[in-house]
Amino acid sequence: MSTTIPAGSLRPTRSSSITVNGAEVAVADRDRTRPFLLLHGGAGPATMAGFADLLAERTHSRVLVPTHPGFGGTRRPASLAATTDLAATYVALLDALDLTDVTVVGNSFGGWVAAEMALMDSPRVSGAVIVDGIGIEVDGHPVTSVAGLEPAQLAQLSFHDPAKAPRPAAVGGAGPSPDLQALIAYAGPAMSDPTLADRLGRLHLPVHVIWGESDGIVSPAYGRAYADALPLSTFTLLPRSGHLPQVESPEELLGAILDLGR
Amino acid sequence: MTTPLTVTRIAHASQLITIGDLRILTDPWFTQTATYYHGEPVARGVASLGPIDAVVVTHEHYDHCDLDALLAGGFDPGTPLVGPGTVTTLAAGKGFTDLHTVEAWETAGVGDLTVTATPGKHGVHEVTFVLAAYGRTVFFGGDSLRIPELDQIPDRLGPIDLAILPVNGLCIRPAAFEQVVMDAEQAADLTAVLQPTLAIPHHYAFHSGFLGDRMITRADQDPRHYTDALARLAPEITARIVLPGVEVTVPTRPVVTGRRR
DSSP, rough: OOOOOTTTTTOEEEEEEETTTTEEEEEEOOOOOEEEEEEEOTOTTTTHHHHHHHHHHTTTTTTEOOOOOSTOOOOOOOTOOOOHHHHHHHHHHHHHTEEEEEEEEHHEEHHHHHHHHHTTTTTEEEEEEESSBSSOTTTTOOOOOOOTTOOOOHHHHHSSSGGSOOOOOOOSSSSSHHHHHHHOOOOTTTTTTTTTHHHTTTOSSOOOEEEEEESSSSOOOHHHHHHHSSEEEEEEEEEOOOSHHHHHOOHHHHHHHTTTTT | OOEEEEEEEEEOOOOOOOEEEEEEESOOOOOOOOOOOOOOOOOOOOOOOOOOOOEOOOOOOOOOOOHHHHHTTEEEEEEEEEOHHHHHHHHHHOOOEEEEETTTOOOEEEEEEEEEOOOSSSOOOOOOOEEETTTTTEEOOOOOOOOOOGGHHHHHHHOOOOEEEBBOOOOGGGGTTTOSSSSSSHHHHHHHHOOOOOOESSSSSSSHHHHHHHEEEEOOOHHHHHHHHHHHHOOTTTEEOOOOOOOOOOOOOOOOOSOOO
């Protein structure tokens, strides 16, 4: 893949004319915004909204939260049938938006997507944060299956303090929800890829692996194995947090991301 | 009459230096990657460099030796290229043909330009340079550490018109914060030894991306720390912080009688 800024060219300043109040205003736009791409897990984009606000306000960054196609009532084309397909779609999204120095932050299934994006060698992606991610296989530390769980059981596994779990929306009808169907379409029934850990061994991007200490879906030991699979990684354990730190302890998660290396 | 000496910083450590009709390009870096960002505008593309009489390269790191970008931008690989053996070997492999290998205290002549490699120290093998032509002299510090051997430059090579020094004190986090570039205080200290007519800091806007800055590198991005330190250590020396693309004309050396130490 070519570098973002073509060899021998200047960094772009976008010049445009915008007509406002009857005047044509020539604007030279130098955008050096530092972008973040936030990738949600199986519980949907709502689990990223609050943290996205916090990150954008506190760091004055550009924060993008896509809805994985198939989630939230959106359509998933048949061509998107694997985690790598979704990752390639988001790399193309960064191309379409012409973003550089993107930090990809993914939670749970979104962490797997972040890992796959990092492996695609896009020069637009300068680092990844994997928060209670899934995707690798770790002997003795299986990913807890969430299929068929009652909301209360899911909250028990996902939160250090289940009382902090948002009230589940009333679910109509029987059978797996469309969101869960989309998740299984991407992640497969095993919710992991036996080749991922080995592939991560060749990654040369900085990756911060952050784990809720009380995660009942993927254990902290699984998280340490995730970090160990990455040559350039740092592992941070968040106390009093579960599988969704951005929901349960967003300030602590933001602090962990921003204070790294201080 | 004194020959005009100018310098235009393109970005980072890429400088376009002119001494009279000679045009010298230092440590070229034009592109970006996932963990290397200029952090400032790149003032010129390869196509608008104009004729170049010599390229001088201190070491092979990507942000100082972006030869791929030069070639992709149509740069003439027959242009004389001066550097340590690590660099000229690399350049030969990329198709550069007029190579001049110099190690510390060795000199190469490229037309009227004399390039003397001076000592350097970094994460990889590095030299610094003293460029001289028509009675004007430039010290180019690349991104070296401050090492005592550099103090010999005035005695060995005479007075300096322009000193260009790195100032960000870059540290490599995964290497136990090993420092690989001189910091502002060390650069000011070296400037006081070199006693140039004008000093210009470079190598400070660069960053490694949001996570890279926190996990790979740590660096001082404020060049005022250098000018402040220099004002304390050697207030008689003029220093200028220069934006990319601004051409600076270096004043003529004042006539000094007797030997300056």
